[in-house]
Amino acid sequence: MPKIRIGLIGYGGIGRVHAAAYRAIPFHYGLPANSISIAGVATTRSETAEAAAAEIGCDFHTDDYRALLARDDIDAVDICTPNNSHHEIALAAAAAGKHIYCEKPLAMNVAEAMSMAEAVEAARVKAQMTFNFRFFPAITRAKQLLEAGFVGRIFSFRGRYHRSSYISSDKPMSWRLRREITGGGALFDLGSHILDLLYYLLGDFAAVNATLDTLIKERPIAADSSETAPVDVDDIAFLHARLPSGALGTVEISRMGTGATNDLSFEIFGDQGALRFDLAEPAWLHVYDTRDADVPLGGRRGFRKIEAVGRYRGQRAPDWTMSPDFMRVHAECQYQFIRAIQDDAPTAPSFVDGLHIQRIMDAAERSSECGAWVRIESAG
Numbered sequence: 001m002p003k004i005r006i007g008l009i010g011y012g013g014i015g016r017v018h019a020a021a022y023r024a025i026p027f028h029y030g031l032p033a034n035s036i037s038i039a040g041v042a043t044t045r046s047e048t049a050e051a052a053a054a055e056i057g058c059d060f061h062t063d064d065y066r067a068l069l070a071r072d073d074i075d076a077v078d079i080c081t082p083n084n085s086h087h088e089i090a091l092a093a094a095a096a097g098k099h100i101y102c103e104k105p106l107a108m109n110v111a112e113a114m115s116m117a118e119a120v121e122a123a124r125v126k127a128q129m130t131f132n133f134r135f136f137p138a139i140t141r142a143k144q145l146l147e148a149g150f151v152g153r154i155f156s157f158r159g160r161y162h163r164s165s166y167i168s169s170d171k172p173m174s175w176r177l178r179r180e181i182t183g184g185g186a187l188f189d190l191g192s193h194i195l196d197l198l199y200y201l202l203g204d205f206a207a208v209n210a211t212l213d214t215l216i217k218e219r220p221i222a223a224d225s226s227e228t229a230p231v232d233v234d235d236i237a238f239l240h241a242r243l244p245s246g247a248l249g250t251v252e253i254s255r256m257g258t259g260a261t262n263d264l265s266f267e268i269f270g271d272q273g274a275l276r277f278d279l280a281e282p283a284w285l286h287v288y289d290t291r292d293a294d295v296p297l298g299g300r301r302g303f304r305k306i307e308a309v310g311r312y313r314g315q316r317a318p319d320w321t322m323s324p325d326f327m328r329v330h331a332e333c334q335y336q337f338i339r340a341i342q343d344d345a346p347t348a349p350s351f352v353d354g355l356h357i358q359r360i361m362d363a364a365e366r367s368s369e370c371g372a373w374v375r376i377e378s379a380g
């Protein structure tokens with residue numbers, strides 16, 4: 001397989017996540033370490049670019065993304081910058097013949113998005129969006145079931161993406177609250193995700209009837225500042241939607257969902273069956289089949305959970321049965337070990353903890369043999 005060398009443009013919240021994910025790919029799919037590499041990184045300031053390169057472990061860094069595009073050792077760029085720069089960077093990347101992986105939303109408006117789609121087509125480069133939620137195995141399974149006609153004629157659907165990220169009026173302004181940089185508010189930021197999931201599963205939307213609002217209209221210009229600035233994007237967007245088939249849906253998008261940490265879910269109702277997905281439980285797809293017998297006493301009818309878990313095609317590690325966060329908890333466990341070495345601090349879980357578990361297992365075996373309670377020494 002030819003090696004792919006990435007130029008990462010933008011290294012904020014999501015740039016870091018992309019960098020970590022590229023590094024993980026060889027482990028997930030059993031590939032040589034150098035089959036995917038980040039060859040360079042660009043941010044807006046040379047100090048942040050240098051710090052990013054140090055984190056990533058790449059030699060090249062720049063405060064001008066065009067310097068990345070000029071390099072022969074970069075095959076593809078990954079655009080992780082605020083929304084108002086996607087168009088300019090994508091057009092320049094296409095002109096430079098680089099493949100493009102671009103964060104959502106694609107652009108600030110339809111005109112920009114159209115010219116980006118045309119540019120990558122004309123340049124014959126590969127261009128992909130980061131609609132990452134599509135890639136939960138449960139979503140892949142939902143797509144297969146819908147394509148196989150499992151739910152039958154779709155009556156209606158309901159999508160929601162609520163977060164609580166902006167409920168405090170003290171939260172200061174940021175680029176996500178400025179239309180000139182973000183293009184749109186919750187609708188663009190969160191809405192692009194849930195709308196893409198519904199579009200991926202159900203196809204084109206034919207029409208919408210929406211209400212958008214800004215519940216907190218002024219915010220401090222910076223943390224602890226008494227000066228405020230107007231918020232000119234929505235923080236809540238409720239849509240009624242209609243598909244070409246006539247199926248009706250609602251989509252709720254909000255940054256003002258108190259208690260809704262990252263609350264994405266959808267339901268699809270058809271005349272033969274129904275599907276439900278909830279990001280809080282991403283290992284499972286909930287399905288309902290009207291063809292299940294409902295006698296006696298309900299038979300086996302009812303929503304049930306399909307164990308999609310971690311079934312990624314071609315994955316070598318981790319094992320498919322592991323929950324989606326399995327790699328993350330290993331990283332945390334290792335990080336605690338490394339910090340204990342660096343800080344000369346006690347480890348946890350320690351060998352003493354391991355010893356106590358060993359004693360419990362030993363006692364269980366002996367208890368099973370003798371048929372009696374076996375006492376266990378305290379770990380302390």
Ligand SMILES: NC(=O)c1ccc[n+]([C@@H]2O[C@H](COP(=O)([O-])OP(=O)(O)OC[C@H]3O[C@@H](n4cnc5c(N)ncnc54)[C@H](O)[C@@H]3O)[C@@H](O)[C@H]2O)c1
Pocket residue numbers: 009010011012013014015042043044045048065079080081082083085103104105130131132189
């Ligand atoms: N898919 C997801 O789950 C997800 C999650 C968060 C953000 N995003 C998207 O990712 C993008 C970035 O969001 P973020 O939260 O990482 O932003 P951020 O503000 O944390 O980071 C932005 C980065 O882009 C850099 N940058 C800005 N303009 C640049 C330019 N012209 N050239 C080079 N670098 C530039 C900044 O220096 C910074 O490193 C947005 O489009 C956002 O919608 C997607």
